[in-house]
Amino acid sequence: MEIVTVGSYAEMSEIAAKIMIGELKKCPRAVLGLATGSTPLGLYKMLADAYKRGEISFRGVRSVNLDEYVGLGADNGNSYASFMNERLFGHVDILRENTYLPNGLAEDLQSECRRYDSLLDALPRNIQLLGIGSDGHIGFNEPGTSFIERTHIAELAKSTVTDNSRLFECGQAVPERALTMGIADIMSAEKILLLANGKNKAKAVWGMVSGQVTEDCPASILQRHKNVTVVLDGDAASLL
Ligand code: F6R
Numbered sequence: 001m002e003i004v005t006v007g008s009y010a011e012m013s014e015i016a017a018k019i020m021i022g023e024l025k026k027c028p029r030a031v032l033g034l035a036t037g038s039t040p041l042g043l044y045k046m047l048a049d050a051y052k053r054g055e056i057s058f059r060g061v062r063s064v065n066l067d068e069y070v071g072l073g074a075d076n077g078n079s080y081a082s083f084m085n086e087r088l089f090g091h092v093d094i095l096r097e098n099t100y101l102p103n104g105l106a107e108d109l110q111s112e113c114r115r116y117d118s119l120l121d122a123l124p125r126n127i128q129l130l131g132i133g134s135d136g137h138i139g140f141n142e143p144g145t146s147f148i149e150r151t152h153i154a155e156l157a158k159s160t161v162t163d164n165s166r167l168f169e170c171g172q173a174v175p176e177r178a179l180t181m182g183i184a185d186i187m188s189a190e191k192i193l194l195l196a197n198g199k200n201k202a203k204a205v206w207g208m209v210s211g212q213v214t215e216d217c218p219a220s221i222l223q224r225h226k227n228v229t230v231v232l233d234g235d236a237a238s239l240l
Contacts, residue, residue: 003209003240004230004231004232005237006231007233019193020127020193024057030127031064032061032129034084034129035130036080039195043129043195048088062099063099063100064119065084067154068179069178070178072175078172081101102180104179112179116179120151127190127191129195134201135160136208137219138194139180142155143216147218153177156175163200191227194208194229194230195230195231197233201235
């Protein structure tokens with residue numbers, strides 16, 4: 001695991017952008033595993049800017065997202081489909097038909113999980129971008145999730161629902177279930193890039209980097225992946 005600690009969120013995003021841009025230049029038809037949430041916002045802005053400068057193109061890229069809330073579709077502003085459209089896809093030349101997320105509106109959620117597994121089998125990720133939850137989750141694989149799990153319906157931990165509520169307007173119900181790529185599929189990516197910033201991530205980051213490999217801290221499994229880069233700001237790295 002390569003750990004890079006920097007002074008600020010902007011620097012973290014810059015290093016991440018350099019890594020992603022390098023990947024896209026090396027492999028213009030790359031399959032990107034993508035994440036949502038606050039952490040990658042700076043990175044996505046930098047990727048959109050690099051596209052506008054003509055430095056990179058997403059024309060040949062396919063993307064597979066980690067997760068989606070159960071019950072929310074692309075037309076709901078709180079869905080991850082809508083997040084990706086607003087934060088990245090709408091600003092670059094990626095073909096929408098080459099972007100994939102689990103369908104949170106599927107009638108049969110179990111079949112949707114199996115459909116997503118087949119998709120993941122067909123689209124091995126060159127690079128998987130990850131954030132980390134304050135409880136150590138990656139994707140929405142919460143503590144206690146088996147390391148061999150594939151796409152499944154996750155019951156979000158109370159702390160995750162609380163963390164996520166900041167992105168919802170007052171009075172809007174925060175979903176308590178999500179469809180998430182499993183840890184087995186996260187681990188099958190060729191390279192993993194995990195970003196974390198802020199004091200509230202410090203304990204989870206410690207567990208991921210220095211703790212025992214245990215399903216109680218899902219991110220700790222990354223110690224067993226052969227090509228992981230972790231980029232942290234000083235606050236997230238403060239317990240290391
Ligand atoms: C998002 C995802 C989650 C987030 C994590 C951190 O697609 O899979 O694991 O990366 O919850 O969220 P933020 O970045 O909002 O702190």
